[in-house]
Amino acid sequence: MTDSTVLRLNGLSKRFGPVVANDDVSLTLAKGEVLALLGENGAGKTTLMNMLFGHYLPDAGSVEVADENGVLHSLPLGHPQAALAAGVGMVHQHFALAENINALDNITLGSEPLLALRRNRQAARAKIEGIIEHSGLKAPLNTPVGRLSVGERQRVEILKALYRDARILVLDEPTAVLTPQEADTLFENIKAMTREGLSVIFISHKLREVLAFSDRIAVLRHGRKVGEMATADADEKAIARMMVGADTPKVARTDMVPGAPVLNLSGISVSGRSKRDTLKGIDLTVKAHEILGIAGISGNGQSALANVISGLAAPSAGHIQVDGTKVAKPGPAAMVKAGIGRIPEDRHHEGIVGAMSVAENMVIERLDDPEVQSRGLLRRDAIRDNAERLAQAYDVRGPGVAASSRLLSGGNIQKLILARVFERSPRLILANQPTRGLDMGAAAEVGRRLLEARERGAGVVLISEDLDEILGLADRIMVIRDGNLVEAGSHDREKIGLMMAGEPA
Amino acid sequence: MMDLLNILLSESFWAASLRIATPLIFGVLGALICERAGVLNLGIEGIFVVGAMCGWMAVWLGAGLWGGVLAAAAAGALFGLLHAVLTVPLGLSQHVSGLGITLFATSVSYFTYRTALPNVSSPPRIEPFKALDIPLLSDLPFLGPVLFQQTALTWLALLMVALVWYVMNRTALGVAIQAVGDNPDSVDAQGLSVYGLRIGAIVAGSALMALGGAFLTMSAFDAFFFGMVNGRGWVCIALVIFASWRPGKALFGALLFGAFDALQVRLQTEMGALVPGQVFLMAPYILSIIALVIAARSADYPRALLTPWFKGQR
Numbered sequence: 001m002t003d004s005t006v007l008r009l010n011g012l013s014k015r016f017g018p019v020v021a022n023d024d025v026s027l028t029l030a031k032g033e034v035l036a037l038l039g040e041n042g043a044g045k046t047t048l049m050n051m052l053f054g055h056y057l058p059d060a061g062s063v064e065v066a067d068e069n070g071v072l073h074s075l076p077l078g079h080p081q082a083a084l085a086a087g088v089g090m091v092h093q094h095f096a097l098a099e100n101i102n103a104l105d106n107i108t109l110g111s112e113p114l115l116a117l118r119r120n121r122q123a124a125r126a127k128i129e130g131i132i133e134h135s136g137l138k139a140p141l142n143t144p145v146g147r148l149s150v151g152e153r154q155r156v157e158i159l160k161a162l163y164r165d166a167r168i169l170v171l172d173e174p175t176a177v178l179t180p181q182e183a184d185t186l187f188e189n190i191k192a193m194t195r196e197g198l199s200v201i202f203i204s205h206k207l208r209e210v211l212a213f214s215d216r217i218a219v220l221r222h223g224r225k226v227g228e229m230a231t232a233d234a235d236e237k238a239i240a241r242m243m244v245g246a247d248t249p250k251v252a253r254t255d256m257v258p259g260a261p262v263l264n265l266s267g268i269s270v271s272g273r274s275k276r277d278t279l280k281g282i283d284l285t286v287k288a289h290e291i292l293g294i295a296g297i298s299g300n301g302q303s304a305l306a307n308v309i310s311g312l313a314a315p316s317a318g319h320i321q322v323d324g325t326k327v328a329k330p331g332p333a334a335m336v337k338a339g340i341g342r343i344p345e346d347r348h349h350e351g352i353v354g355a356m357s358v359a360e361n362m363v364i365e366r367l368d369d370p371e372v373q374s375r376g377l378l379r380r381d382a383i384r385d386n387a388e389r390l391a392q393a394y395d396v397r398g399p400g401v402a403a404s405s406r407l408l409s410g411g412n413i414q415k416l417i418l419a420r421v422f423e424r425s426p427r428l429i430l431a432n433q434p435t436r437g438l439d440m441g442a443a444a445e446v447g448r449r450l451l452e453a454r455e456r457g458a459g460v461v462l463i464s465e466d467l468d469e470i471l472g473l474a475d476r477i478m479v480i481r482d483g484n485l486v487e488a489g490s491h492d493r494e495k496i497g498l499m500m501a502g503e504p505a
Numbered sequence: 506m507m508d509l510l511n512i513l514l515s516e517s518f519w520a521a522s523l524r525i526a527t528p529l530i531f532g533v534l535g536a537l538i539c540e541r542a543g544v545l546n547l548g549i550e551g552i553f554v555v556g557a558m559c560g561w562m563a564v565w566l567g568a569g570l571w572g573g574v575l576a577a578a579a580a581g582a583l584f585g586l587l588h589a590v591l592t593v594p595l596g597l598s599q600h601v602s603g604l605g606i607t608l609f610a611t612s613v614s615y616f617t618y619r620t621a622l623p624n625v626s627s628p629p630r631i632e633p634f635k636a637l638d639i640p641l642l643s644d645l646p647f648l649g650p651v652l653f654q655q656t657a658l659t660w661l662a663l664l665m666v667a668l669v670w671y672v673m674n675r676t677a678l679g680v681a682i683q684a685v686g687d688n689p690d691s692v693d694a695q696g697l698s699v700y701g702l703r704i705g706a707i708v709a710g711s712a713l714m715a716l717g718g719a720f721l722t723m724s725a726f727d728a729f730f731f732g733m734v735n736g737r738g739w740v741c742i743a744l745v746i747f748a749s750w751r752p753g754k755a756l757f758g759a760l761l762f763g764a765f766d767a768l769q770v771r772l773q774t775e776m777g778a779l780v781p782g783q784v785f786l787m788a789p790y791i792l793s794i795i796a797l798v799i800a801a802r803s804a805d806y807p808r809a810l811l812t813p814w815f816k817g818q819r
Contacts, residue, residue, distance in 0.1 A: 080693065080694065080696055081696040084695075084696050090694070092690075092694070094690075096688065096690040096691045096693070096694035097688060097691050098683065098684035098685075098687040098688045098691040098692070099687055099688065099808065100683055100684075100686075100687045100805075100807070100808070101680055101683055101684055101687070105680045105684070106684070106691060108677075109677075109680060109681060109684055109691065109692065109695045109697065110681070110692070110695030110696050110697045111695070112677040113677065114676075114677050114678045114681060114697075115678060116676065116677060117676065118675075118676075119675070119676060119677055160694075160695070
């Protein structure tokens with residue numbers, strides 16, 4: 001690593017209406033360095049990088065990028081084309097790939113003259129193959145991108161940047177969609193490229209990979225840079241405290257003896273239109289006092305499993321027992337009646353009715369309860385009192401229980417759903433990605449509530465793509481892959497990762 | 506049964522099929538380009554009318570036949586530009602804007618025609634495109650009358666199929682158009698202009714649509730009259746889905762519809778005494794719906810179709 005600076009951000013600020021996304025953030029990046037940008041959701045990491053790449057125009061501040069000779073030049077702001085030309089490449093969290101054309105075309109898009117009658121594909125292919133050989137980022141070039149795996153797509157994204165001769169690579173949460181092994185390979189490739197002079201900034205909120213793969217760490221909180229340190233001197237606790245601004249309460253879990261089965265799926269198959277909606281004859285049992293974690297890479301049948309348990313999808317084979325009784329006609333209402341509480345994956349669309357008030361959303365699953373209605377008329381006072389009590393108990397903050405629920409923040413919507421589900425003391429709780437997109441504090445709260453329900457005697461099915469979350473909460477772990485469900489048999493991260501990827505453990 | 510076989514084997518049936526398919530080929534190609542870029546253009550029906558009117562009027566004013574073709578294309582491009590401005594940078598509903606363009610373009614065409622010719626009872630005629638008579642080739646048995654006695658506009662339509670296929674599949678521009686209809690972010694992230702590509706595609710596609718209209722007044726008939734487009738634009742919208750947004754299949758779909766239509770005319774004369782004529786008139790549309798139901802089940806829509814994209818919002 002040399003000392004020469006290749007990138008300097010000077011006092012960048014950006015507001016969206018009343019929200020300050022970035023406030024006077026300055027950063028430098030040295031040649032060959034890997035800088036990790038850490039922070040909670042909404043801390044302003046992505047906004048900062050989007051300003052660097054020209055997607056957003058900063059309200060204040062400037063960006064300087066070094067040319068090939070190491071001389072810093074200030075970058076015209078708000079022009080992706082200028083950033084590309086200066087050698088800045090960005091890989092977005094949501095891939096910017098066209099799925100109907102192949103990798104080669106995605107990579108060369110925009111660097112060929114549009115109006116030429118013939119394309120020089122041979123030259124392009126030779127250059128890309130050279131980059132692949134150098135970097136180890138393998139991807140099939142002739143297949144439509146829609147048929148590539150997530151890992152391959154990400155490599156195509158990075159190849160896109162390298163094809164444009166990027167000297168600075170920005171990766172926005174590059175491992176969010178990868179298995180642990182894929183993530184390790186990616187970072188090894190990146191390390192190899194930095195030895196040849198590439199400089200990398202990667203955004204993450206996974207402390208483990210930040211500590212393992214970065215040279216330096218910068219932490220953002222509420223749009224401000226609150227700390228910066230060499231990774232060698234960093235410790236996990238200190239960084240976590242810096243990100244959140246306070247110590248996160250460690251979730252305490254006690255050992256418990258599982259009781260009688262509360263949910264039993266046997267031989268359940270669902271024939272869906274895509275892989276994510278398909279199950280191939282799965283068996284699953286959850287007992288009282290037990291949290292069953294379902295690990296897996298997104299799109300391997302998690303949605304189908306969640307839909308079966310919540311009654312939204314009818315299985316084509318197999319049967320469901322709740323508390324030892326067979327559910328004759330599984331449907332959403334029947335499953336709620338049988339004692340299943342549902343924390344849905346997409347909390348904004350499937351969890352609440354945004355146009356209805358917070359109070360109404362809190363009773364929406366028990367409208368036939370005499371406490372909520374009498375003779376077909378809603379008891380508005382009772383509904384409001386109930387909501388005010390729950391908002392207090394579950395710390396739902398916002399503009400009041402009479403306001404539309406869509407005005408709540410993501411974390412508070414999740415608390416609303418938790419209040420609704422837990423108040424009914426369900427026998428079984430289906431939690432599908434319950435902490436996705438939540439900050440550390442809110443995520444810890446969800447974990448605490450799930451453990452509380454387990455203590456009370458409920459069974460919990462926890463579906464999550466965050467392996468750390470499952471390892472921390474689950475008593476027992478199963479891995480879902482390609483519509484099949486297999487017992488993991490241990491809490492071994494390495495082994496589960498291999499099972500998620502479909503390799504024999 | 507013998508009658509049907511006789512019809513299917515006759516030269517005139519196949520020649521008519523290709524003739525009827527010609528405006529549809531232009532229209533489907535035009536709609537295909539727009540939708541590949543991610544924008545539905547329901548202005549097509551009105552753009553057909555504009556093309557028919559402008560092409561005819563230019564010739565009537567003395568511009569010559571190819572002058573008329575150019576005038577039609579230019580007028581179609583202009584209405585395409587209007588649709589593009591409304592739906593791409595402004596991001597308005599593509600359905601509403603398209604239907605608005607159809608109503609607007611149709612009315613403007615009728616209005617212009619009436620204003621130019623306030624006192625005419627029977628529409629003035631022009632000298633339309635003649636069937637090309639290619640020596641030797643047009644004397645071939647069967648193929649001669651079917652292929653080589655069509656007008657220049659039919660040949661232009663067939664040429665356009667090849668051209669659109671080449672541009673879409675073999676040039677950087679075509680790849681960019683496909684990409685912008687699938688995921689505009691992919692184009693934006695590589696420094697290309699999403700707006701530029703989409704507006705360009707709509708303008709070019711609309712010009713092609715107008716040529717479909719021009720064929721009606723300058724080749725199929727020799728005058729402009731009200732209601733002459735008669736839903737051909739809407740048929741093209743269905744045919745694009747049938748064609749899975751591929752030029753080759755678009756040609757096939759247009760020919761299939763042309764054949765249905767040519768067949769119903771002949772069946773009407775053969776069996777008109779037995780079945781009411783309206784049944785035959787319905788037949789091509791019903792058969793198209795059936796073909797569409799079968800083909801559309803596996804249709805692979807451009808992913809960004811109907812979704813507006815705004816700069817700076819990811």
